[in-house]
Amino acid sequence: MRILYLHQHYSGPAGATATRSHALAHALAARGHHVTLACGRYEGAVTGLAGAFRGGRREGLVRGLRIVEFDIGCGNAQGLGGRGLSFGRYAARAAHLALGGRWDLVVASSTPLTVVLPALLARRLRGTPFLYEMRDPWPELPRALGGVPGWALSGMERLADAACRQAAAVVALSEGMAETALGRGAAAQRVHVVPNGCDLDLFGPQVAPWRPAEVAPWEVLAVYAGAHGRANGLDSLLEAAALLRAGGERRIRILLVGEGGEKPRLRAQAAERGLHNVTFLPAMPKRKLASLLAGAQLGVQCLAPVPEFAEWTAPNKLMDYLAAGLPVVANLSGRAARLLAEGPCGIATPPGDAAAMAQALRWMADNPALRQVMGRSARDQAVRRWDRRLLASQFAGIVEEAAAPAATLEALAAA
CATH class of the missing domain: 3.40.50.2000 (Glycogen Phosphorylase B;)
Incomplete structure (x- = not known):
């Protein structure tokens, strides 16, 4: 044809x-x-x-x-x-x-x-x-x-x-x-x-890990890789970072990778609030992203608190995290929350609840063994279903x- x-x-x-x-x-x-x-x-x-x-x-x-x-x-x-x-x-x-x-x-x-x-x-x-x-x-x-x-x-x-x-x-x-x-x-x-x-050839345990120079070897690296637009609700992620910092949490670094209309404002806001636990990087080719995810400990999925997002979205970045064998922290209900509950391979927090997201990130840092179990479940789900x-x-x-x-x-x- x-x-x-x-x-x-x-x-x-x-x-x-x-x-x-x-x-x-x-x-x-x-x-x-x-x-x-x-x-x-x-x-x-x-x-x-x-x-x-x-x-x-x-x-x-x-x-x-x-x-x-x-x-x-x-x-x-x-x-x-x-x-x-x-x-x-x-x-x-x-x-x-x-x-x-x-x-x-x-x-x-x-x-x-x-x-x-x-x-x-x-x-x-x-x-x-x-x-x-x-x-x-x-x-x-x-x-x-x-x-x-x-x-x-x-x-x-x-x-x-x-x-x-x-x-x-x-x-x-x-x-x-x-x-x-x-x-x-x-x-x-x-x-x-x-x-x-899930692209199981591009992402996965076979990929050599890479971490940016800004990330300390001892830090738990949580990566958000995607658009920086109004629909992505990244203010909530910055607020979670501020709560972690205010609570004395120094183990977690949040890395935002990508471009979009909101990125300049988000960068300025992070600098103004002294969020030294947040790093921004430009969008990168998928192969380099695969190495970054291989060197990370967490994937982060974030969207604005719009009820319609619960069943009407299918973020490809979530599939990348699962293929890479990363446990996920998300602020979504509905389809994504059900997906993370299987295994389980992540934690879904209520949309727009920055405190709950901060708590989920801290739990991941506190429980490295369970985090690794979730990561294996993520990769297993990617192979079986996606x-x-x-x-x-x-x-x-x-x-x-x-x-x-x-x-x-x-x-x-x-x-």
Whole structure:
């Protein structure tokens, strides 16, 4: 089959951001399908392409995958207007690609939700079926976070309804997301859950450990690796650090790795409050992150105290921690809390409760033997339940099923 995979924020493993689309696209290529992946220039992403952009794009074959990269920048530090413009420009370029080729299926992977526009156009004008991959439910999450104009939310409502109702298949990253797709009119037999998975080759006990020079050998290193945006609620983590310091706790260092619009303010706040137990580092390639996690004692998962996050999020960083064999301290309820309870492989504290997070971090420092047991349980869960290769195979099967009716009709027409 000829598959057009649309993901504006795509990155290969050399980048510092999520690589789910990389794994899923390669799983499709390994099954003999011809995959073209179209993306933009996302902050921290590395596509594997080199050379100058010509006519606003560059393309090439990277490890069996045809990649088309548009010269359209996007990142967490951009404001709402800048991101909106980036989303619109990508949708326009991707629509030209979707309508200009003969595709058996289009995969539209959000966010942003505007990625479904080219897929909807190709379905209407060319009869091309599409699969809608819901990484985050929009407009549900933007509405919950606030700050998005009503007209934009209204437009998202109509677009999300159309995507769920017209897609040949909807793939959601959690059961909660799948329920939103059903609520928007998706047929139950077309909705599937394929969660984020663990890269067991990249992360794990086989990786040589590394610790930054700022971290003392005797310190318990707790790593948060991810975006520094409003949705991540990192003020709560700084408050936990302040409580630990005020209580005389000197064994724990909190390391925040990543970029985002909130990072300058968070760094200034940490310096102003004298939080010498907090260190900031820029986003780093996944392979270096794997070494950092191998040298750490804890993974930290943090989100803003938004009730909708409980079932509507599937953080890939949590999968990285589990694959690395790290026990996790999280401030989430719902799906993530249930996941950590299995084993158990971590502690879930109430959302927004900095004191509880500080107490959980201190417990981890007080109980090194139990912490190691949790770490082994984390790796065991990663191997048993979240192996990305198995999940990628499941995704490929859904893609093939979604494209089957159109492929049958084309074969009959050619006969």
